[in-house]
Amino acid sequence: MEQLIHIRQTMIGFYKKFEVIINYLLKFIVGMFIFSRINSLGMYREEFEVLFSGAASIAYLALVSLLFTISPPSVALFLVAIAVTIQISAAAEVALFVFLLMVLLIVFYARLSPRRSMLMLAIVFGFHFNMPYAVVLFAGLFFGISSIIPIVLGTAIWYFLPFFTNLATTLVGVTDLTGEIDLFELPVVFMEVFAQIFGQLTTDFNWIVIGFVFAMMILAVHLISLIAINYAKDIAIAVGAIVGMICMTMVVVVTDLDMSIGGIFISAIFSALLVWITKFFDNVTDYRRVEHVTFDDDDNVYYVKIIPKVTAEMANMQPKAKTAGRKRGVPIPPTRPDMSRYSTHMYDPDATYEDDSR
Numbered sequence: 001m002e003q004l005i006h007i008r009q010t011m012i013g014f015y016k017k018f019e020v021i022i023n024y025l026l027k028f029i030v031g032m033f034i035f036s037r038i039n040s041l042g043m044y045r046e047e048f049e050v051l052f053s054g055a056a057s058i059a060y061l062a063l064v065s066l067l068f069t070i071s072p073p074s075v076a077l078f079l080v081a082i083a084v085t086i087q088i089s090a091a092a093e094v095a096l097f098v099f100l101l102m103v104l105l106i107v108f109y110a111r112l113s114p115r116r117s118m119l120m121l122a123i124v125f126g127f128h129f130n131m132p133y134a135v136v137l138f139a140g141l142f143f144g145i146s147s148i149i150p151i152v153l154g155t156a157i158w159y160f161l162p163f164f165t166n167l168a169t170t171l172v173g174v175t176d177l178t179g180e181i182d183l184f185e186l187p188v189v190f191m192e193v194f195a196q197i198f199g200q201l202t203t204d205f206n207w208i209v210i211g212f213v214f215a216m217m218i219l220a221v222h223l224i225s226l227i228a229i230n231y232a233k234d235i236a237i238a239v240g241a242i243v244g245m246i247c248m249t250m251v252v253v254v255t256d257l258d259m260s261i262g263g264i265f266i267s268a269i270f271s272a273l274l275v276w277i278t279k280f281f282d283n284v285t286d287y288r289r290v291e292h293v294t295f296d297d298d299d300n301v302y303y304v305k306i307i308p309k310v311t312a313e314m315a316n317m318q319p320k321a322k323t324a325g326r327k328r329g330v331p332i333p334p335t336r337p338d339m340s341r342y343s344t345h346m347y348d349p350d351a352t353y354e355d356d357s358r
Contacts, residue, residue, distance in 0.1 A: 005310055008281060024069055031068035034080065034121070035061055037128075041087040043168055048086055073114035077106050080121070091168035093193040098164060105153065116143055116150050123154035123214075124161075130263065134271035136214045137240050138278060140221030141233060148218050152211035159207035163200050167193065206257055213247040228305055230287040233279055241272035284310040 015022060039052065039061065051060045064083060068076045081102035088095045110117035119139055126132035132155075139147035171193075217240045224236035245268045252259050291306040 004280075005284065008284070009311065012281065028065055028069040031065035031076075032061065034068070034125075035064050035083055038080070038083045038087055041084075041165065043088045043090045044086055045089045048089065051086075073118050074106055074110045077102070077110050077117060077121070081106065088164070088168045091171040094164060094168040094171060097193055097197065109149070109153070113146070113150075116147055119143070119147055119150035120154035120157065123151050124158050127155075127158045130267055131271055131274070132214075133217070133241065133244050133268045134274045136217045136244065137221055137237055137271055137275040140218035140240060141225060141236065141275060141279065142282075144222050145218065148215045151214050151218065155211045155214060156207045159204065159210070160200070163197075163204075167196065206255065209251055209255065209257075213244065213251060216247060217244045230290065234276065237272050237275050237279065241268045244268050286310045 039057070042052075044052065050056060064079060068079055071079065081099055084102070085095045085099040088098065105120075106117075110120075119135065122139075123132055123135045126135035136151060139151055220243045221236045221240035224239055225233045229235070245265055248259065248264045248268075249261055251257055252261055252264070285307045286309070287307060289308050293302075293304040293306060295302050295304075
């Protein structure tokens with residue numbers, strides 16, 4: 001354990017030294033991944049073809065990733081909305097509906113809670129890598145109950161992405177939407193698309209069930225982490241993973257959700273391990289040295305539980321040179337006097353000088 005503490009301290013020290021550079025670099029990598037996945041949709045109109053051909057596609061990807069890196073969360077989500085709209089612009093009605101939906105999410109939620117709104121993207125990519133439980137456990141541990149809203153919204157986005165993609169593909173296949181857009185026909189077709197989307201929304205309730213399971217996991221993790229017991233956060237992570245495994249197993253058995261029970265267990269266990277590692281780098285507490293302090297003033301009585309954090313001493317401890325002990329009967333050898341006051345004389349090591357500083 002001591003070796004892990006030293007590794008943790010070294011990595012934290014390195015991160016703090018280059019914090020700004022590392023943060024921007026990680027955000028740029030995330031932006032590159034997000035926009036490269038968006039660009040794989042490939043249902044854009046002919047007017048945008050110049051952006052996605054040859055070297056221009058690399059320049060476009062680098063530019064939007066750079067803008068994503070230096071932008072605040074709400075502006076970064078708006079860039080994602082524009083990129084998605086461009087990629088499905090061949091199906092103009094679907095692109096318009098998706099753009100309006102994402103703008104509403106940004107204006108009414110992301111703008112008011114910018115940090116938590118990034119959990120919507122996080123849960124989408126959690127589903128992409130079959131690790132959504134890691135995002136849910138992380139949200140419950142570090143963001144609390146308020147993270148339920150972006151997690152549920154992100155779950156809805158993930159479950160409706162295939163429907164929007166298939167709808168756009170169908171419209172591109174049956175109509176010539178790469179030509180001029182008929183503004184008079186656009187409202188009619190838009191209402192038809194909206195009717196199909198609303199019908200899908202009212203018939204597919206899988207996202208509601210999954211969102212409810214994730215909400216229960218967040219509640220369990222958050223409430224247990226607030227209990228004043230030793231290892232509360234570790235217990236909260238374990239309980240949250242167990243709640244997720246049990247609830248998702250029941251959902252798979254009762255509904256027609258296409259999920260493997262074995263995959264659910266493996267994903268939940270690895271997610272709990274990943275979140276525990278994140279918590280380990282956040283702080284390490286020494287419960288063997290817990291202290292309870294009670295004090296009061298004129299109005300209140302205070303009960304305080306003090307849990308010291310574990311830190312590693314990273315400085316190289318040089319052993320002190322051992323001095324030989326003085327033996328009885330052996331005189332201490334005399335030291336040479338300071339000759340700086342006698343600079344005008346030649347120093348004779350065999351001569352004796354009187355010290356007149358007394």
